[in-house]
Amino acid sequence: QVRLQESGPGLVKPSETLSLTCTVSGGSISNDYWSWFRQPPGKGLEWIGYIYYSGTTTYNPSLKSRVTISVDTSKNHFSLKLSSLTAADTALYFCARMYNRRIDYWGQGTLVTVSS
Amino acid sequence: QSVLTQPPSVSGAPGQRVTISCTGSSSNLGAGYDVHWYQQLPGTAPKLLIYGNSNRPSGVPDRFSGSKSGTSASLAITGLQGEDEADYYCQSYDSSLSDFVVFGGGTKLTVL
Numbered sequence: 455q456v457r458l459q460e461s462g463p464g465l466v467k468p469s470e471t472l473s474l475t476c477t478v479s480g481g482s483i484s485n486d487y488w489s490w491f492r493q494p495p496g497k498g499l500e501w502i503g504y505i506y507y508s509g510t511t512t513y514n515p516s517l518k519s520r521v522t523i524s525v526d527t528s529k530n531h532f533s534l535k536l537s538s539l540t541a542a543d544t545a546l547y548f549c550a551r552m553y554n555r556r557i558d559y560w561g562q563g564t565l566v567t568v569s570s
Numbered sequence: 571q572s573v574l575t576q577p578p579s580v581s582g583a584p585g586q587r588v589t590i591s592c593t594g595s596s597s598n599l600g601a602g603y604d605v606h607w608y609q610q611l612p613g614t615a616p617k618l619l620i621y622g623n624s625n626r627p628s629g630v631p632d633r634f635s636g637s638k639s640g641t642s643a644s645l646a647i648t649g650l651q652g653e654d655e656a657d658y659y660c661q662s663y664d665s666s667l668s669d670f671v672v673f674g675g676g677t678k679l680t681v682l
Contacts, residue, residue, distance in 0.1 A: 499659055501671035555663055556606040560615040
């Protein structure tokens with residue numbers, strides 16, 4: 455059973471860069487696509503981007519200028535960096551595995567608040 | 571504004587049947603991309619409910635079923651139970667800019 459766990463700060467200041475890591479256990483990251491999503495309080499799901507284990511990335515066009523997703527196969531984890539934060543980036547951030555274009559395993563999510 | 575369109579809310583009494591629609595366009599559902607459905611209970615991560623338009627993962631009751639035709643898809647829930655009260659999201663891919671993931675805005679199911 456694949457398990458994913460997000461880690462990172464819960465509070466970040468405006469204009470700063472958010473850094474989150476997703477650690478994968480119960481399976482190897484050296485396969486499939488690995489993705490980040492977010493959900494603002496009371497709102498729907500938004501896809502941020504995904505990375506193949508080889509390092510190839512695809513980002514949501516609306517966030518592309520601010521997003522970097524990377525993978526470290528030696529540590530079996532992948533990471534998200536989101537720059538130039540504003541209050542609109544306050545959300546529950548999820549990491550997940552994508553298999554055949556569906557999301558079959560999700561992390562529990564981590565709440566990130568952007569505030570000074 | 572979500573790429574896929576869902577009704578904001580639906581409701582039904584226990585035991586009844588409800589359906590949730592998901593409408594796309596020629597660059598996503600109409601382009602042949604599969605639709606997948608997720609159930610999100612309050613305070614939890616989404617859970618894959620239906621994949622590949624109509625397939626259920628192991629452990630999902632057969633009260634849940636999905637279908638797709640052209641640019642539209644639907645999720646049906648029969649024998650409604652109180653535990654089904656949740657948010658439901660459809661998801662697919664879109665080729666209009668690049669191969670990216672798209673969601674519906676979500677539908678809140680209330681069991682009366």
